[in-house]
Amino acid sequence: WRDFLSRLRSRGLHGVRMVVGDKASGMVGSIAEVFPDAAYQRCTVHFYRNVLARVPKSRRAAVAAMLKAVHAMESREASEAKSLAVAEELEGMRLGEAVRDGCGETLTYTGFPREHWRRIRTNNAIERLNREVRRRTRVVGTFPDGKSALMLVTARLKYVAESEWGSRRYLDVTLLDE
Numbered sequence: 780w781r782d783f784l785s786r787l788r789s790r791g792l793h794g795v796r797m798v799v800g801d802k803a804s805g806m807v808g809s810i811a812e813v814f815p816d817a818a819y820q821r822c823t824v825h826f827y828r829n830v831l832a833r834v835p836k837s838r839r840a841a842v843a844a845m846l847k848a849v850h851a852m853e854s855r856e857a858s859e860a861k862s863l864a865v866a867e868e869l870e871g872m873r874l875g876e877a878v879r880d881g882c883g884e885t886l887t888y889t890g891f892p893r894e895h896w897r898r899i900r901t902n903n904a905i906e907r908l909n910r911e912v913r914r915r916t917r918v919v920g921t922f923p924d925g926k927s928a929l930m931l932v933t934a935r936l937k938y939v940a941e942s943e944w945g946s947r948r949y950l951d952v953t954l955l956d957e
Contacts, residue, residue: 780809788813797887799902801825807884821884822902823850830877842869849882850900855889858882908939 780803795817798810807819827846834842845865852858862882866875888900898904912932922928 780806781812784809784813797891797899799899799905801902802829802881802884818887818890819884820887820899821881822900823885824901824903826881826885830874830881833874833877834872838872842872842874845869846878850885855886858886858889862886908936911935 795814797818797820798814799820799822800806802821802825810817810819827843830846831839831843845868849858849862849865852861859882862878866878866882869875869878885900888896891899912935915931915935916922916928919928919931922931
């Protein structure tokens, strides 16, 4: 992870304030090393999946509702208090520690403006965009050169930025015009 993130930084990536991702071995420490000012946000959806994988099927809906209630709170303090209550409730299923340890990593988004919360607490939007780019590049098969592939990907990114994210200024669309 450190090498990957270092390559991104050497290629010009700067000003990183938050990294959203799954909890991968070595990733959190590498983020802190390469981008010391960036916060780590564990994907809430993947956190739910990790916890629910350890829950009997008959209890999954109830546990999922408890976990979602943590992230439905209005502030970080309220979310932290709710996560402690949920952890206590899940002690009997031996999930209390997993919820206590993991919930803190899933609440980083609360340090950003509220209107951004829905978009930055999970990396599913990025994964969906990556699937869309793969789908479109597979249709073409072989590109005549790297620039044609880059043009296709950039056109898709620009479309997404202008239609889904552009109105709220999540992404500076002018960077895609270069």
